[in-house]
Amino acid sequence: MPTGPPTPCSGNPPDERPDALFVASDTMALGAWQALEELGLRVPEDVALVAFDGLEQSQVARPTLSTVVQPIRALGREATAALIRMIERPVDEPTRCYLGSRLVFRGSCGCAGGEVDLPGPLSAYDPDIESGSGDVGPT
Numbered sequence: 479m480p481t482g483p484p485t486p487c488s489g490n491p492p493d494e495r496p497d498a499l500f501v502a503s504d505t506m507a508l509g510a511w512q513a514l515e516e517l518g519l520r521v522p523e524d525v526a527l528v529a530f531d532g533l534e535q536s537q538v539a540r541p542t543l544s545t546v547v548q549p550i551r552a553l554g555r556e557a558t559a560a561l562i563r564m565i566e567r568p569v570d571e572p573t574r575c576y577l578g579s580r581l582v583f584r585g586s587c588g589c590a591g592g593e594v595d596l597p598g599p600l601s602a603y604d605p606d607i608e609s610g611s612g613d614v615g616p617t
Contacts, residue, residue: 495519498526498587504533504545511539511586522588532582541585546596548579 499514501507507529514525521527522541529536532547556575563573579596583589 496525498528501527501529504529504531504536504543507543507545507586508535508539511543521586526588527586528581532580537584539586544582544584544587544589546579546581549577552577 499507499510501510507527511521511527514521514527519525526544528544528546530546530548532545532550536543536545556577560573560575581594581596583592583594
């Protein structure tokens with residue numbers, strides 16, 4: 479049994495523990511995973527775990543981490559383009575850009591493998607954008 483201060487899961491009967499955690503980043507998910515293991519809980523058997531980032535390290539964990547993959551390269555290109563536009567033509571209002579993402583089901587959620595596109599308001603996730611071979615979309 480773990481020692482230390484009480485946590486939301488320690489000492490709670492299984493029906494009072496969370497069934498799943500959605501964590502804000504893959505890095506935080508790996509920390510949550512470690513904490514769950516220290517409490518004697520197994521991923522995904524006891525608690526399903528899903529994160530947001532899609533970092534390569536999410537594929538190294540066993541079972542692999544289910545995650546929402548965001549198009550990092552496209553996000554960087556859009557941010558750079560917005561910065562250049564702000565320098566060249568300063569405006570009072572902020573620029574908005576919506577990029578889609580993709581939910582990738584892996585072992586940590588206890589689901590069968592697969593992917594679901596989570597489109598942004600202006601453009602859906604496009605793997606060609608992420609790989610650098612496609613157009614970034616509306617500006």
